[in-house]
Amino acid sequence: MKGIVFTEFLEMVEDKFGLETLDYIITNSELESEGSYTAVGTYDFFEMQQLLTHLSEVSKIPVNDLIYTYGLFFFKTLTTHHSDIFNYYTSPLDLVASIENHIHVQVRKIYPDAELPSFTVKKENDHELSLLYSSERAMFMFAKALMEKTFEYYKENVEIKYELMNEQGTQVKFLIKSYGPN
DSSP, X not given: OBHHHHHHHHHHHHHHHOHHHHHHHHHTSOOTTTTOOOTTOBOOHHHHHHHHHHHHHHHTOOHHHHHHHHHHHHHHHHHHHOTHHHHHOSSHHHHHHTIIIIIHHHHHHHOTTOOOOEXXXXXXXXXXXXXXXXXXXXXXXXXXXXXXXXXXXXXXXXXXXXXXXXXXXXXEEEEEEEEEEO
16 A cells, blocks of 8 residues: 555544544554655555554544545545646546546556556446445545545535445445536
8 A cells, every 4th residue: 555545644643633642553553664654655554454443442433434534634635736637527427437547547657556446437427427446455435535525626516325245345336426516
């Protein structure tokens, strides 16, 4: 997993839960990196799992809710460092539909060893999109948060429902309905 995901996660923990909590989750996790990450480095996803588990224990917030909160937080990284992508698309539905065939292609140019989830567009019209998310990391709530923030960025109303295709959450079907400008 790319280091930027770790560095931003630690920033979120410090911002939302405090330095003491950040220290706790790092200290109580067995991290090969010792909790020292660089944005361009690559790290074992097991480290993120440990950090999330310990944050869940101390905060009493379920892991999937923390992943969702992190997705909301991470969106600012996209708008800060990759704002041009939002100018390329005229609608949030078009942007979300292009995740696999355009956005992830661009990400792989920057980070060739990035292990990204896959998104398969199952059904599309002017107001609806059905996506199948697949990832062994089961961070579908991160994807959901990013999609919601994308619609917010474009100032459009959206309803995003999801259905777990397996109990691990490694395959999730999203149904996205756009309701136009808010």
